[in-house]
Amino acid sequence: MADPKKPRPAFAPWDRRELPGAFDVEETARRVGNYKWVEMRLFEALGGWVATVPELDVKMRLGTHCYKHAWHSELWHKRLPELREMNPERLTLPANSAVEEFMEAITEPEGEDRTLEKLVGVYRVLIPHKIAAYTYHLNNTSTITDAPTIRSLKLILNDEFEDWRDGEMMIQSLIETEEEARRAADRQAQLESILVRAGGIAGPGSIGMPAPEEVTA
Amino acid sequence: MKRHLRVDDLARDSRFVRLPLEARFNDPRPQGSRSSSGRSGGRRLTPDRPGAPDGARALMHGIFVGEIQALEGAGRTCYDFDTGAGADDVPFQLKLDMARQCWDEARHCEISVKLSEWMGTEIGEFAESTFLFEAACNPDPVLRLTGVNRALEGLAIDVFNAMRDFGDLAGDPVLEFCEDWMLADEVTHVRMGSDWLRRLTEADPERRQRALEFQSIVDKLFSGGGFRGEEEDSPIRLARRFRQLAGFTDAEIDSISEGSRQARREAEAARQRAAAKAAG
Numbered sequence: 309m310a311d312p313k314k315p316r317p318a319f320a321p322w323d324r325r326e327l328p329g330a331f332d333v334e335e336t337a338r339r340v341g342n343y344k345w346v347e348m349r350l351f352e353a354l355g356g357w358v359a360t361v362p363e364l365d366v367k368m369r370l371g372t373h374c375y376k377h378a379w380h381s382e383l384w385h386k387r388l389p390e391l392r393e394m395n396p397e398r399l400t401l402p403a404n405s406a407v408e409e410f411m412e413a414i415t416e417p418e419g420e421d422r423t424l425e426k427l428v429g430v431y432r433v434l435i436p437h438k439i440a441a442y443t444y445h446l447n448n449t450s451t452i453t454d455a456p457t458i459r460s461l462k463l464i465l466n467d468e469f470e471d472w473r474d475g476e477m478m479i480q481s482l483i484e485t486e487e488e489a490r491r492a493a494d495r496q497a498q499l500e501s502i503l504v505r506a507g508g509i510a511g512p513g514s515i516g517m518p519a520p521e522e523v524t525a
Numbered sequence: 526m527k528r529h530l531r532v533d534d535l536a537r538d539s540r541f542v543r544l545p546l547e548a549r550f551n552d553p554r555p556q557g558s559r560s561s562s563g564r565s566g567g568r569r570l571t572p573d574r575p576g577a578p579d580g581a582r583a584l585m586h587g588i589f590v591g592e593i594q595a596l597e598g599a600g601r602t603c604y605d606f607d608t609g610a611g612a613d614d615v616p617f618q619l620k621l622d623m624a625r626q627c628w629d630e631a632r633h634c635e636i637s638v639k640l641s642e643w644m645g646t647e648i649g650e651f652a653e654s655t656f657l658f659e660a661a662c663n664p665d666p667v668l669r670l671t672g673v674n675r676a677l678e679g680l681a682i683d684v685f686n687a688m689r690d691f692g693d694l695a696g697d698p699v700l701e702f703c704e705d706w707m708l709a710d711e712v713t714h715v716r717m718g719s720d721w722l723r724r725l726t727e728a729d730p731e732r733r734q735r736a737l738e739f740q741s742i743v744d745k746l747f748s749g750g751g752f753r754g755e756e757e758d759s760p761i762r763l764a765r766r767f768r769q770l771a772g773f774t775d776a777e778i779d780s781i782s783e784g785s786r787q788a789r790r791e792a793e794a795a796r797q798r799a800a801a802k803a804a805g
């Protein structure tokens with residue numbers, strides 16, 4: 309073994325973490341508050357839908373996924389005071405009114421004949437957008453100063469990928485006709501268009517591309 | 526999606542058949558079976574009792590539909606109320622507990638589907654009564670949690686304990702293993718109910734009283750005829766030790782036990798009156 313007293317560099321040769329990051333404390337808290345708000349609306353809706361879905365396998369999966377998003381909201385809730393926001397409720401907000409409109413549109417379907425609409429909203433629109441926003445955050449925050457957010461993002465992204473796959477497979481198993489394929493596509497387009505106005509789940513800049521009006525402002 | 530569903534709103538596939546609670550208790554077939562007939566043997570569920578396999582299958586199917594409703598009820602509590610500190614609101618942490626319960630109950634559904642299959646039962650072979658979800662429709666979150674998480678999940682503790690013993694006596698290690706795991710989860714759920722009742726009614730003794738009265742009504746329903754009690758031959762024995770772990774006081778357990786003895790005396794008296802009347 310090497311001499312334990314021999315000086316070693318603080319960062320091992322394979323450790324390429326860097327100090328600079330795209331977000332300061334305030335911006336990180338704003339995004340985290342937006343994430344928490346979305347995760348809360350999502351777990352509440354999944355829980356509410358369980359009773360309205362007749363398909364037994366879907367019912368049980370929604371119950372499982374409900375908990376995962378609740379846990380994500382709890383991770384974000386606990387992160388906020390560490391980002392100098394001592395009243396987490398103050399930042400638990402939608403990024404803008406279009407995000408609020410989007411979550412309302414996603415949770416609108418109720419009837420037992422609308423499982424497809426429920427699943428498409430969550431697994432073909434919301435979860436892909438969450439994966440995008442979380443990945444952007446993960447790849448652009450400071451790998452040294454913001455390590456706690458990175459750890460949460462990685463744990464959450466693992467859940468999101470798994471749930472996205474579960475959801476997509478449930479959707480594919482429910483679509484049996486061309487008409488149903490169109491129904492799913494129409495629902496997806498309707499919800500996507502609201503998110504275009506919103507700029508993503510954390511508003512313009514969710515994946516690092518400012519909305520045009522921000523560029524010209 | 527609207528808040529606060531009714532029992533009739535529950536979505537099921539075509540295999541499920543619903544039975545009102547009164548009809549279930551008055552049904553002469555064991556546990557409301559659609560395929561068996563006649564009540565037979567002693568009261569306690571043991572493998573050597575005549576009709577025990579059918580009784581156990583019916584009970585397991587009842588557990589399965591109860592798990593579905595427990596999942597649905599916990600899910601609705603995540604959705605039906607605003608998050609906050611107002612009288613009609615629920616705290617964020619309570620919703621997190623309910624979401625956790627959703628996951629647990631989803632696993633219980635999975636476990637009981639597999640166990641039912643293993644026991645040779647098809648989904649829908651026995652009728653479903655919706656008593657659990659009825660308690661989960663209570664518009665007051667404190668009453669809802671007390672009725673569901675203390676009374677009904679408390680009953681689940683008693684039932685899982687009985688099924689675990691049945692698995693042991695019947696030499697079925699898979700049944701015993703699964704019931705033991707579910708029992709651990711149910712103790713957690715009952716403890717959630719006990720904790721939230723205490724925390725949410727700390728400054729409101731009147732609300733606490735109403736919640737405990739609601740719990741007692743639900744408890745009485747399941748002590749009907751002494752179905753669940755502490756007698757040697759009670760079909761379902763009161764699981765005193767696990768209830769203590771879940772936040773029940775000895776006085777509360779004594780009261781459920783006494784309620785059951787009283788219900789049994791009343792049922793016995795009614796039987797004697799009926800027999801005397803029949804004899805002319």
Ligand SMILES: [Fe+2]
Nearest residue numbers: 592595630633
């Ligand atoms: Fe359960």
Ligand SMILES: [Fe+2]
Nearest residue numbers: 595678711714
């Ligand atoms: Fe439970």
